[in-house]
Amino acid sequence: MARDQQMVMYEEEFNQIQFVVDKLVKDANAKVVFIVDKNGQLIAASGDVENLDTTSLASLTAGNIAATGGMAKLLREDEFATQFHEGTKQNVHIQLVGNRVILVVIFDARSSLGLVRLRVKKASEELNRIFEALLKKVQEPGADTPFAEISDEDIDNLFND
Amino acid sequence: MSFINYMAREINCKIVYYGPGLCGKTTNLQYIYERTNPSAKGKLISLATETERTLFFDFLPLNLGEIRGFKARFQLYTVPGQVFYDASRKLILKGVDGVVFVADSQYERTEANIESLENLRTNLSEQGYQLDKLPYVVQYNKRDLPNVADVAELRELLNPTNVPDFEGVARTGVGVFDTLKAVAKLVLTELRKGGGA
Ligand SMILES: Nc1nc2c(ncn2[C@@H]2O[C@H](COP(=O)(O)OP(=O)(O)OP(=O)(O)O)[C@@H](O)[C@H]2O)c(=O)[nH]1
Ligand SMILES: [Mg+2]
Numbered sequence: 001m002a003r004d005q006q007m008v009m010y011e012e013e014f015n016q017i018q019f020v021v022d023k024l025v026k027d028a029n030a031k032v033v034f035i036v037d038k039n040g041q042l043i044a045a046s047g048d049v050e051n052l053d054t055t056s057l058a059s060l061t062a063g064n065i066a067a068t069g070g071m072a073k074l075l076r077e078d079e080f081a082t083q084f085h086e087g088t089k090q091n092v093h094i095q096l097v098g099n100r101v102i103l104v105v106i107f108d109a110r111s112s113l114g115l116v117r118l119r120v121k122k123a124s125e126e127l128n129r130i131f132e133a134l135l136k137k138v139q140e141p142g143a144d145t146p147f148a149e150i151s152d153e154d155i156d157n158l159f160n161d
Numbered sequence: 162m163s164f165i166n167y168m169a170r171e172i173n174c175k176i177v178y179y180g181p182g183l184c185g186k187t188t189n190l191q192y193i194y195e196r197t198n199p200s201a202k203g204k205l206i207s208l209a210t211e212t213e214r215t216l217f218f219d220f221l222p223l224n225l226g227e228i229r230g231f232k233a234r235f236q237l238y239t240v241p242g243q244v245f246y247d248a249s250r251k252l253i254l255k256g257v258d259g260v261v262f263v264a265d266s267q268y269e270r271t272e273a274n275i276e277s278l279e280n281l282r283t284n285l286s287e288q289g290y291q292l293d294k295l296p297y298v299v300q301y302n303k304r305d306l307p308n309v310a311d312v313a314e315l316r317e318l319l320n321p322t323n324v325p326d327f328e329g330v331a332r333t334g335v336g337v338f339d340t341l342k343a344v345a346k347l348v349l350t351e352l353r354k355g356g357g358a
Binding site for chain 1: 169227230236346
């Protein structure tokens, strides 16, 4: 199995992604929408995120998707692309997009599963396009890292506290 | 693999603590968590059994400061060491940038250490990684116990390639930060070579 590709985020694509995520919050009447990569790193978030530990949520979402992905493999299913968790006040809809990133929508009684599903479908298509373009860009030669110039001193400085 | 975010000016790296059951992986993260400034850490998340054995993973996000104008963020994970959780261990290794192998120095755990290290190699290679090409350090833990093997002996068995290694007493913190710093440095050095791709 090949290793996944290096994940990079640029301003242009970030703004496109943020636009989709902001729009989804409104269109789906959601409380919170966020996007995580499969390794658990938060890519973008929108909505009522101030009181939310998005870093922890991102890691747990990725763990969740990884576990269900493992189950799918054992069952010879391709992937379980959608998950839904129903709580007493809040619900969580999780959608795997392009087998690369995870789109999470948290919503309450002001919305409904039907509406969320519908809007997620549309947003997923848009996100898929953006991420495909992003991955192509990353593959281009010359898209090299700003870290080529890191010195030993830079690294040591990180630990000087 | 590392995630470079030009927008947020962040670099995210994933470090996995591996090793046999009860060797002290979770204890390493707990100590780091306790001794890290609140502004530099997130929550320590432990998905554990009722008897405090790791069931899926522990997770601790750390901010190590700035490097070349980018925030260096490290995500520390532990795997469940118990043999029958192998499927979960494989999942946690996905996207790894650096590995800490925590060995249990007690004589009676020699076999378990060797098996776990082999398991690490196998699980990495299934995902297209090679341990010897990854940023990788070893910690000989539980040095406070009476029934421990000599470090020289452990080194011969568990660290034939001579990667950086440390004696540890994770319960009191001995060697814990030395181990973390060593692997973080290797990860950042690897980045310099070309983004860990
Ligand atoms: N004496 C001694 N005990 C230790 C040391 N480090 C950890 N322990 C103890 O060993 C036991 C197991 O530690 P954990 O950190 O939970 O082990 P683990 O590697 O996470 O185990 P799994 O989650 O099952 O893989 C706990 O009771 C710890 O307090 C050490 O350096 N010395
Ligand atoms: Mg543990």
